[in-house]
Amino acid sequence: MNRIRVCIVTHLFLPHVGGVEKVVYEQSVRLPPERFKPIIITSDVAGKSEYTLDRLKVYCYPTIKAGFKLGIPYSIPKPKSYGIFLKHVKNCDIVHVHGHPYPSSCVAVKVAEKFSKPIVLTQHNTFIDYGPFWNIIEKLNDLIIGKMVIQAADKILVVSNATLNYVLSLGAKKQKTEVLYNGVDLERFKPAKRSKLKIRRTIGIPEDSFVLLTVRRLVYKNGVDTLLESAKIAVEKNSHLLFLVIGSGPDHEKISAKIREYRLEKNFRLLGFVPDANLPHYYNAADLFVLPSKSGEGMPLVLLEAMACGLPVVATNVGGVPEIINRDCGKIVPPNDAANLAEALLEFSRSDTSTYSKKAREFVERKFNWNKNVRRLIEIYEELI
Template sequence: MQYADLRSKSILCLGMGWFPQSPGGLNRYVYELIQSLTSQHNLVEYCGISIPKTSSVTGLQLTNLAAGDRSLPQRLWSVHQQFAQRQFVRPDAINLHFALYSLPILRQLPADVPVTFTFHGPWALESQQEGASQMAINLKHWIESRVFRRCDHFIVLSKAFGKILHEEYAIPWERIHIIPGGVDTHHFQANLTRQQARAKLGWSSDRFIVFTPRRLVHRMGLDKLLTAVAEVRQSYPDIWLAIAGKGPLKDDLERQVSELDLKHHVQLLGFVPDADLPIAYQAADLTIMPSQSLEGFGLVLVESLACGTPAVCTPIGGMPDVIGNLSPQLITADREASTIAQTLKAILAAEVPLPTREACRDYARQHFEWAAIAPQVRQVLLAEHQPHFTKKS
């Protein structure tokens, strides 16, 4: 790929919010992707909800489509209107990241510009697992399917999500491209000793600390992790679990901590600012992702490794692809609490060796650095326009 070609391309991205004001895996991914694309001499226009009017990043233009505090119908109408009024350069490629906000602009997309959808997860299936009504599930699936029919190519972060895209939405495999997520290794770095990081956070200097930043929802598996910690502490009373994040299960998890008598072994930290996340990763002996379903990649694992801290995961979705080549023993045999406990006890007993700080950091940089990931994404975005497919009934 020639340098002059890199300078000549304009890419339009449509996402959700603006990171870090609006936290979350999708927003972080899009934010870091567009930063990487502009650093590699592309012109990027980012359209989203409640985003700033201007950016200090050279080559990045921002278009705010709606205010996030408006009702959903008002938001969608605003997206339609504001997108029609945008006055930036005609793009060479379009990259959509969220079906809901993509729907109102479908008819406005140039017919001869390739459209790529980055599939961060099955919106309808996730809602189903969180107990949404059947009507809401059906509507979300219809929105996703309608948007997908307009797209030429699809990017997934793992083969597991490629399989969902193919089986649940009938997307042909030849239009699905597997490109892992990237990590900002300048932000997530190993610049503190474990004791320095713990001192900054006020964490104990002499306990075995396990860290997990998670949305407090059912599919994240936090209830099973608490059950596992209750078992582990019988043999290893120095274990301490720090859970970062917000969500609807907060009260249930606090109740479970009390019922299992874990108040000296578990702390729910609430929301942890992005600036403090690298410190928390470095303060921990281990990061864990006990996900039960629909974990397409596991960005937390990569962030932890970039900070020099090894990570354990359940064998769900794309997570084994992240950890497997570094230390397959850190993938639990299944997703049950007893198995998670067994893995933690094996680590504490030194039966399962943990990768060194340097090995974790080097692995993250070698496989997930944005400098290598962003050009792969760009290549797919600029791939030739395809005739739109029709989903089989």
């Protein structure tokens, strides 16, 4: 029996760090190798033309490097990239693109239509606030590339009901659109058997601190600036609060300067990049997870990972976040509201969070499972061929 050849197109992929990259990896690597032959087409941000990652063959299209330097929030393929898409899309059985507004999705869809290949689109987020100028570009992009990709897709998968409403507003047909929740690796992300204090000693965190963790790229939309403003308010009332921020990004220097200005060096630490394999240690060392996003969240993987480790969460009311958090496992606050966020963080610092922790883990176990996700994905692939 011939294996089903799946051409998966994502503008970014591992080792580049991000939620979409993780989703593409987790789904692709779980496709049964005796039935499926997935390949990945992505940008060359890793500096390679092709590579293999855990039996996944990855082909990279060359990009216009000036795009990222100018602040364009996605990769732009060079004209010669077309040959890469042509070669691999032509020889596959199904094309699965991730994200509707990306130039790479547009090229892949056009080639797929040329060779009558079925197309699956996964949309991971709602509208992302990149700031006033790029918001105008993004809205135009939605109307041009985005709508074209959405209309061409034979099946549209969205990661939350908020994302569903977003693609419907762009002209997606409801009958070909389906919510397929992301999963989380419940074996890797789980409450640690070692005590929290022992883990803290291992990674150098003061034992008497109330630790608030976030895992975010340091970019405007992720709201680390709002988190810092809330820290300024909260630390005045509780000096034992310790904010840990895992992640890097273009706003690093700006945030570092604000930390110094607010004299929060002891209470607000930018840890930079932490390998994915080490994240469970930090989740298990923390008391509370914070997601201060301003916009664009579909189904944040870091939120699921934190809850799988038994962390209660405080997060902003954006995108699909309210579909994850209820009063049993955390609290929702308005975006861009440092005072409200600070009050919620202080409330948890004064509370016994053990019940929240148990409920958070139970909720994730019940609803967010990669094996369940991939079983449905396989059914969709087979229905379309």
